[in-house]
Amino acid sequence: MAKRATLADVARLSGLSTTTVSMVLNDRPNTRLSQDAADRVRSAAAKLNYRPNPAARGLRLGKTRTVGFISDEVTITRYASAMIRGLLEEAEARDHTVLISESGRRADRIASALDLMLDRQADGIVFGLMGAKQIHVPILAEVPVVIANAMSTEGHPCVLPDEYRAGHEAASYLVDRGHRRIAFIGRSEALLDPALSVTIGQRYAGIDAGLAEAGLEFVHQVEGRNWEPDLGYRGAHEILDATAVTAIIAANDRVAFGVYQAAQERGLRIPEDLSVISFDDEYLASYLRPQLTTMQIPYLEMGRTALQLALDGDAPNQTMVPMPIQERASVRDLR
Amino acid sequence: MAKRATLADVARLSGLSTTTVSMVLNDRPNTRLSQDAADRVRSAAAKLNYRPNPAARGLRLGKTRTVGFISDEVTITRYASAMIRGLLEEAEARDHTVLISESGRRADRIASALDLMLDRQADGIVFGLMGAKQIHVPILAEVPVVIANAMSTEGHPCVLPDEYRAGHEAASYLVDRGHRRIAFIGRSEALLDPALSVTIGQRYAGIDAGLAEAGLEFVHQVEGRNWEPDLGYRGAHEILDATAVTAIIAANDRVAFGVYQAAQERGLRIPEDLSVISFDDEYLASYLRPQLTTMQIPYLEMGRTALQLALDGDAPNQTMVPMPIQERASVRDLR
DNA sequence: CTGAAAGCGCTTACAG
DNA sequence: CTGAAAGCGCTTACAG
Numbered sequence: 001m002a003k004r005a006t007l008a009d010v011a012r013l014s015g016l017s018t019t020t021v022s023m024v025l026n027d028r029p030n031t032r033l034s035q036d037a038a039d040r041v042r043s044a045a046a047k048l049n050y051r052p053n054p055a056a057r058g059l060r061l062g063k064t065r066t067v068g069f070i071s072d073e074v075t076i077t078r079y080a081s082a083m084i085r086g087l088l089e090e091a092e093a094r095d096h097t098v099l100i101s102e103s104g105r106r107a108d109r110i111a112s113a114l115d116l117m118l119d120r121q122a123d124g125i126v127f128g129l130m131g132a133k134q135i136h137v138p139i140l141a142e143v144p145v146v147i148a149n150a151m152s153t154e155g156h157p158c159v160l161p162d163e164y165r166a167g168h169e170a171a172s173y174l175v176d177r178g179h180r181r182i183a184f185i186g187r188s189e190a191l192l193d194p195a196l197s198v199t200i201g202q203r204y205a206g207i208d209a210g211l212a213e214a215g216l217e218f219v220h221q222v223e224g225r226n227w228e229p230d231l232g233y234r235g236a237h238e239i240l241d242a243t244a245v246t247a248i249i250a251a252n253d254r255v256a257f258g259v260y261q262a263a264q265e266r267g268l269r270i271p272e273d274l275s276v277i278s279f280d281d282e283y284l285a286s287y288l289r290p291q292l293t294t295m296q297i298p299y300l301e302m303g304r305t306a307l308q309l310a311l312d313g314d315a316p317n318q319t320m321v322p323m324p325i326q327e328r329a330s331v332r333d334l335r
Numbered sequence: 336m337a338k339r340a341t342l343a344d345v346a347r348l349s350g351l352s353t354t355t356v357s358m359v360l361n362d363r364p365n366t367r368l369s370q371d372a373a374d375r376v377r378s379a380a381a382k383l384n385y386r387p388n389p390a391a392r393g394l395r396l397g398k399t400r401t402v403g404f405i406s407d408e409v410t411i412t413r414y415a416s417a418m419i420r421g422l423l424e425e426a427e428a429r430d431h432t433v434l435i436s437e438s439g440r441r442a443d444r445i446a447s448a449l450d451l452m453l454d455r456q457a458d459g460i461v462f463g464l465m466g467a468k469q470i471h472v473p474i475l476a477e478v479p480v481v482i483a484n485a486m487s488t489e490g491h492p493c494v495l496p497d498e499y500r501a502g503h504e505a506a507s508y509l510v511d512r513g514h515r516r517i518a519f520i521g522r523s524e525a526l527l528d529p530a531l532s533v534t535i536g537q538r539y540a541g542i543d544a545g546l547a548e549a550g551l552e553f554v555h556q557v558e559g560r561n562w563e564p565d566l567g568y569r570g571a572h573e574i575l576d577a578t579a580v581t582a583i584i585a586a587n588d589r590v591a592f593g594v595y596q597a598a599q600e601r602g603l604r605i606p607e608d609l610s611v612i613s614f615d616d617e618y619l620a621s622y623l624r625p626q627l628t629t630m631q632i633p634y635l636e637m638g639r640t641a642l643q644l645a646l647d648g649d650a651p652n653q654t655m656v657p658m659p660i661q662e663r664a665s666v667r668d669l670r
Numbered sequence: 671c672t673g674a675a676a677g678c679g680c681t682t683a684c685a686g
Numbered sequence: 687c688t689g690a691a692a693g694c695g696c697t698t699a700c701a702g
Contacts, residue, residue, distance in 0.1 A: 004477075006695055017673045022697055034671065054454050055390045055399070056695035059678045064390070069435075073420075081416045083406075088437050097451060100404075103421050116432060118339075118388050142339075229622055257622065264599060283514065287564055287592065315630045352689045357681055369687065394694045405674035615686055 108117025167206020186251020232258025501539020521586020569595025
């Protein structure tokens, strides 16, 4: 296999013109193309192991069958790389290649990542974030840009997890199983700032609505914007010291992890003595014992959806992706 | 910005030929290029916001300033995405773009991922794995392939973590701090199969050597090839039931997590009553309390190194990357 | 039903 | 010191 075969090689071997070869290989519907010619072309192409050169095609067509993925830093994050996988799967299904770049959410690096994708003539660009914040992304005339798991101040089409519905479902899940005395850890006004999150407000609203529809409200709530294990640990102790509860909703899995630690310290078994439900479905969630029931942030699905929208064009302003419940073993059925 | 400016546009605006423009913009050392011409070219290019079209350049040159990254599934894994980051950083530093693809370690998908990179005329290919196994990767004549965190049966150049040194260091770390009664969880003959791991043998050997040099051997060892929390949990109970130890070496962080759970159940504090050291540095390690001291698998550095080797060509058969100790709070100094 | 030729945006011998 | 022209590998009007 000295040199890669070109269209011209296939033409030569099949005794036809490059025009014809190109037509055949691209399935151009036409009066053209005698069956015989088509066969000769195909067998010549097969014999030479011909594969078209995408650069040449891109140069000619302006289309490259390439999609760019720019992340803030989802590549380094512990659980969001599923977004890349969603993109990759969808790209492969559509016979597209993925270019990747990282921006660190710095304006200059965003701009240069965008330039890079423009240079390479990506047919679409997905801008993915680990946390659903509001960001600045310049408007591009040349190519569709879709934001995954975030919103841009410029109003690009975006794909977001349906936090309201997930919050509602989490609360209802508890209520449906007979829980009435429920506490929450992780309430914070500060987190409503779109620079920090565009979805947490929805998460709160859904949870509150789910409870309210059952005529309930939280028996105790713990404030806290730093959603790490320590908050869950201290929060659980605070709750358990203050009142009797059968269930705790944790703002996320890391907080839930802290709740587990506090429960174990107090000799409380989950879920027999205390039920826990939470959000995110970090991989941590399936390592806890018992495994944690949690509402999954659908990174994979968001990646896939964003790619579809970017490539199909004409994306709606906002696309909601459901957050499926990962039903495991941390909630007791009281009925 | 109706249309992207081309070389011809710059030539027209500067009143010079495309030849000259190309020379100037590519800094061709030459007798050519009067200062004046160069200035005119550069200012025209700037005015038009000219950026060269990589597809056209690639077509002409055969070089694309592109590197391909094929993973088995590091993109979905929880802690290995650092490898992508290493690649991305190094690629950016060298002004290269990264194409990404996933193979799932299936021969057909490896082949098609490779084809894709060849089609796109990548200047180098990095094949990265999450777990350091031996795999089959076809030999490519056209472009250098470097394997990161694995070995190929075909003998491609590869980049591996220096497990022997890390094992040795972990053991010595304990010994140096006065530990004499040490146990190990995760010994397994079966894991020595290169289809499962090409590094675990080194890890064992390093640990054993570190102990032996101090005239020590393990007071207890727990067999186990399934390195999950459950093994650590049962293993720790087994050890603690059998004998007195001051420290446990866990085969990896997930095993260490199980050790923590068992210790807490028994009312043993880490590190006061029991020291733990382990391997991998999953993000879990910094969430445990106290934070876990562990030998880091240097994904980022392996990614970076593999890219360098792939691009610079002429890579050695095997390149070892050190596994830095992440010194945290799970080991007590007994001296 | 098929082919010769132009052109996508570059770089580089070659000639002056 | 500079430019006209060929060519990288494709696709597609256009002509027959």
